[in-house]
Amino acid sequence: MIAQSWVNVPNLVTLARLVMAPFIVAAILNGAHVLAASLFALAAFTDFLDGQLARVWRATTPVGQYLDPIADKVLLNSVFVALGIHGSISIWYLALVLGRDLAILVASAIAMRVSKYDDYTPSVWGKISTMLQVLTAVVLMGGNALPFPHFHEAARSIVIASGVATAWSAVHYTWRGVSFFLRR
Numbered sequence: 001m002i003a004q005s006w007v008n009v010p011n012l013v014t015l016a017r018l019v020m021a022p023f024i025v026a027a028i029l030n031g032a033h034v035l036a037a038s039l040f041a042l043a044a045f046t047d048f049l050d051g052q053l054a055r056v057w058r059a060t061t062p063v064g065q066y067l068d069p070i071a072d073k074v075l076l077n078s079v080f081v082a083l084g085i086h087g088s089i090s091i092w093y094l095a096l097v098l099g100r101d102l103a104i105l106v107a108s109a110i111a112m113r114v115s116k117y118d119d120y121t122p123s124v125w126g127k128i129s130t131m132l133q134v135l136t137a138v139v140l141m142g143g144n145a146l147p148f149p150h151f152h153e154a155a156r157s158i159v160i161a162s163g164v165a166t167a168w169s170a171v172h173y174t175w176r177g178v179s180f181f182l183r184r
Helices: 009-029 033-056 062-086 091-114 124-145 149-183
Strands: none
Touching: 009 033, 009 062, 033 062, 033 124, 062 091, 062 124, 091 149, 124 149
């Protein structure tokens, strides 16, 4: 059965997203902003596509469940770091996104080590913050590719909304983890 093997089409689509990240970063850093935005749009589409294929083909695997969020974080975080180096993003936003993801990673590793905690599914707030982070990346890369004056105004509002959602998701994940340990 295809779902028992980790090598299936949905997982290969996820791997493609992971492989695309360094090419998007290189395009940003080399000033090839149209290419960067185009590759990012394709990578973002693979995030939708792998999940749909896995559900329709009943091809979900444990590897895919771990690989998908890793690919998402590698893609978004590397793009944000490249945008930060390029000077397209505020350092506070970059620190917030990277700090939250690092905190979640460390907390999850500790929880795996010292407990039976196994609910690593993204919360609704995590999904909202990820959606706003993707929108932030699209608007910032779009503003670099097509330098219209209103992109920067829109980007500022979207960065703030994304920052608030990211901070709130960090609070929510912390509450969720602490609640588990308090119930024990």
